[in-house]
Amino acid sequence: MSFRVNLPTRVPRSPYHRPGDACGVERGMVDVRFVWVHGTGVRRKRHDHLFALVRAGLTARFPEAEITSCYWGDDHGATLALSGASVPAPRAGRAGGDSLATVPPTELAVAEWQLLLTDPLCELRLLPELRTDDEALGMPGVRAAGAGVADLMAGLPRRPADDDELGALLTSTCLDEAYAETLDLVACSEEFEAACASASDQAEAREVAAAAARAVVAQLLAEAAESALCTGDERDRIVDILTSRLGGTGRGAVGQAGGVLLRLGMRLTTQPALNHWRGPITSRSVPAVGDILRYQARGGPLRDSLTRHITAADEPTVVLGHSLGGIALVDVLALAAIRQEPLRNVRLLVTIGSQAPFLHELGALTGLPPGASLPPGFPRWLNIYDRADLLAYLAEPVFPTPSLVADHEVASRQPFPVCHSAYWKLDAVYGRIAKEIEELG
Incomplete structure (x- = not known):
C-alpha cells in the first residue's frame, strides 16, 4: 500500500505556520492516518488540550488525514491504591516563627547541615x-x-x-x-x-x-x-x-552563630519544607513519576492497547509518541518486528522529547535486548528533540542506521521543564514531520 499524494489548489494554513516554511506543504497533501500517544503524567483534561494542538498542527498540513489519539492515562496510568498510606506523616507540633524549642532535634540537625553543606x-x-x-x-x-x-x-x-x-x-x-x-x-x-x-x-x-x-x-x-x-x-x-x-x-550549647544558622536552615533549606509537604508532593508527582515506574514494571497492557489502536485500520499510519509515549511505541514496534509480525501499516515512527535511546543505552529498553540493533521490519524513525529538554535524547548515535533513524533538533527557547511540552506549539515540528512524510511518499 502506498501513500496517495493530492495536489490541492489551496492548502489551509497552520495557526503556527510561518511564511517561507520549506516543508513542502504547498506542493501537496498526503492522505495518511496519524496516531498520537501522549507522555507521562497526562490525564484527560491535559490530554484534550495537548491533542487539540496536535490535531490543529497536523490538519493544517494534512486536511484529509485521520488523526486519532490513544489516551491511556486513566486505564494504564499510575495511582496510589491506598491514598498514600506508604508516605510517612509529618511530625506534629512543628514550631512556627523563630522558636526552635519544639522542633525535633533531628530536623534541626538536617536543616543546619544542609546549609553547611551548601x-x-x-x-x-x-x-x-x-x-x-x-x-x-x-x-x-x-x-x-x-x-x-x-x-x-x-x-x-x-x-x-x-x-x-x-x-x-x-x-x-x-x-x-x-x-x-x-x-x-x-x-x-x-x-x-x-x-x-x-x-x-x-x-x-x-x-x-x-x-x-x-x-x-x-x-x-x-x-x-x-x-x-x-x-x-x-x-x-x-x-x-x-x-x-x-x-x-x-x-x-549552641552558640550565637549556630543559633542563627539553625533559624536560617529551618527557613531557607528545602528539607523542612519537604518533610512537611512530602505527602502532597508525593501525590502530585504520582502521575509523572508513577507512570514511568508502572510502565517499566508492567507495561504489557499499555503496549497491547497501543497495538490494537494502531492496527485497527489498514491505512498507512504515522505514529507519534511524546516522552513515555515514544518509549512505548518503540517497544511495540521492536517487539512486533522481533516476533516477525511487524506492524506493516506503520510507515513512520515519530518520537518527540523521548528517552527511548537513553534507556537502550542503559540496557533498560523493554523492546530490545541490551546492545541490540533495530530489527528488520522496524519502520523509519524520526526523533525530534530540543537541546534544552533534559528528557530528550539522540537516537542516531545509539541506532546508527542513517537510512532508518534521523534526529532533528528544534528550539522552543524555553528552559526545562517548560520546553518538554512546548513541542506541540512549534511549527518546525509539524514542518519536519510533513517533510519526512513527503520524502517517504
Missing part, C-alpha cells in the same frame, strides 16, 4: 559579624584568644595515625582522602582567619573551634557527596574530636 564556611563567616566593635578590637598588644585556635589548626596531623579514633572514622566514612587538603583549605581561608582574630576571650575561641570543626567536616561531606558513607552520629563524633583538638569543649 556553604561550609558560612558559620565562620558569620562569627565576626556577631561581635560588637569593642569586642572585635581587643586589647592593644594582647594576642587574641582565637590565635590559639589557629595555632592548633596548623598543628593538626594531616594524616591521623591508624590507631587514632579520628583516622578510623575518616576511613570508615570514606572521608579520609581529602582530609589533609580540606584542613589546609579551611585553615588558609579568610573566614577562619577573621573568626580567629575576632575571638577576644576563651569562650569566643571555643566557639571558633567548634565552627572550624564543622566547616572541615561540612567541606569533606560536600566534596565526597554521594560517595560518603557517613551517619549523623559519625559526623557528630568527627566534629567533637576536631573541636576538642582545636581547644573547644566538644558538643554543647
Whole structure:
C-alpha cells in the first residue's frame, strides 16, 4: 500500500505556520492516518488540550488525514491504591516563627547541615559579624584568644595515625582522602582567619573551634557527596574530636552563630519544607513519576492497547509518541518486528522529547535486548528533540542506521521543564514531520 499524494489548489494554513516554511506543504497533501500517544503524567483534561494542538498542527498540513489519539492515562496510568498510606506523616507540633524549642532535634540537625553543606564556611563567616566593635578590637598588644585556635589548626596531623579514633572514622566514612587538603583549605581561608582574630576571650575561641570543626567536616561531606558513607552520629563524633583538638569543649550549647544558622536552615533549606509537604508532593508527582515506574514494571497492557489502536485500520499510519509515549511505541514496534509480525501499516515512527535511546543505552529498553540493533521490519524513525529538554535524547548515535533513524533538533527557547511540552506549539515540528512524510511518499 502506498501513500496517495493530492495536489490541492489551496492548502489551509497552520495557526503556527510561518511564511517561507520549506516543508513542502504547498506542493501537496498526503492522505495518511496519524496516531498520537501522549507522555507521562497526562490525564484527560491535559490530554484534550495537548491533542487539540496536535490535531490543529497536523490538519493544517494534512486536511484529509485521520488523526486519532490513544489516551491511556486513566486505564494504564499510575495511582496510589491506598491514598498514600506508604508516605510517612509529618511530625506534629512543628514550631512556627523563630522558636526552635519544639522542633525535633533531628530536623534541626538536617536543616543546619544542609546549609553547611551548601556553604561550609558560612558559620565562620558569620562569627565576626556577631561581635560588637569593642569586642572585635581587643586589647592593644594582647594576642587574641582565637590565635590559639589557629595555632592548633596548623598543628593538626594531616594524616591521623591508624590507631587514632579520628583516622578510623575518616576511613570508615570514606572521608579520609581529602582530609589533609580540606584542613589546609579551611585553615588558609579568610573566614577562619577573621573568626580567629575576632575571638577576644576563651569562650569566643571555643566557639571558633567548634565552627572550624564543622566547616572541615561540612567541606569533606560536600566534596565526597554521594560517595560518603557517613551517619549523623559519625559526623557528630568527627566534629567533637576536631573541636576538642582545636581547644573547644566538644558538643554543647549552641552558640550565637549556630543559633542563627539553625533559624536560617529551618527557613531557607528545602528539607523542612519537604518533610512537611512530602505527602502532597508525593501525590502530585504520582502521575509523572508513577507512570514511568508502572510502565517499566508492567507495561504489557499499555503496549497491547497501543497495538490494537494502531492496527485497527489498514491505512498507512504515522505514529507519534511524546516522552513515555515514544518509549512505548518503540517497544511495540521492536517487539512486533522481533516476533516477525511487524506492524506493516506503520510507515513512520515519530518520537518527540523521548528517552527511548537513553534507556537502550542503559540496557533498560523493554523492546530490545541490551546492545541490540533495530530489527528488520522496524519502520523509519524520526526523533525530534530540543537541546534544552533534559528528557530528550539522540537516537542516531545509539541506532546508527542513517537510512532508518534521523534526529532533528528544534528550539522552543524555553528552559526545562517548560520546553518538554512546548513541542506541540512549534511549527518546525509539524514542518519536519510533513517533510519526512513527503520524502517517504
